[in-house]
Amino acid sequence: MNKKYTISKISKGFSIVELMIAIVIGLIVLTGLITVFETTSSMNKTQNGLARIQENGRFAILHMKQNIEQAGYQYCLSSGSEGMETTTGTIQRPWKVYTTAPLFPGTPVDPANFYFDTKNLIHGHECDAAACLPGFGTPGSDTSYPIPAIGVGDGDRLA
Numbered sequence: 001m002n003k004k005y006t007i008s009k010i011s012k013g014f015s016i017v018e019l020m021i022a023i024v025i026g027l028i029v030l031t032g033l034i035t036v037f038e039t040t041s042s043m044n045k046t047q048n049g050l051a052r053i054q055e056n057g058r059f060a061i062l063h064m065k066q067n068i069e070q071a072g073y074q075y076c077l078s079s080g081s082e083g084m085e086t087t088t089g090t091i092q093r094p095w096k097v098y099t100t101a102p103l104f105p106g107t108p109v110d111p112a113n114f115y116f117d118t119k120n121l122i123h124g125h126e127c128d129a130a131a132c133l134p135g136f137g138t139p140g141s142d143t144s145y146p147i148p149a150i151g152v153g154d155g156d157r158l159a
Helices: 002-009 016-069
Strands: 094-097 114-117
Touching: none
Parallel strands: none
Antiparallel strands: 094 114
16 A cells, blocks of 8 residues: 555646746746847837938038038139239139129129129138127128139149
8 A cells, every 4th residue: 555655646747836837937038038129129219210310410411511612612604713813912703793783782783893702602700709800891801711823833723
């Protein structure tokens, strides 16, 4: 009888409690993996969105830079290579205007031809606490970037 009693007590598989505990532990691990996956996916979407914003900003700034660099550029204007000597000896690039009506507010109304300096279309000022250079209201006073004289020497421009 003793032998029969000991044989029936030997375990031949998992009990229902052990299986339930294993399932709960598996669900906890699976929940953790799903949370990590969702967090990674969310971060990936956020990073892609920020990358697109950065790319669009870079693209916009590049095109604004190109347009701003072309400010005052006279494209195919044949009189663009003609210079006008100023009292300081520098050459500016004016437009020769043929009109009897005001071109812009403040331009002269004169039947005679006149020159309009293209630097006045977009003009910047360097200011500190004391003053601004060039001063406001002084058209053509910025001679810090004069156009070189036409010639073949060092620093000259070609016609």
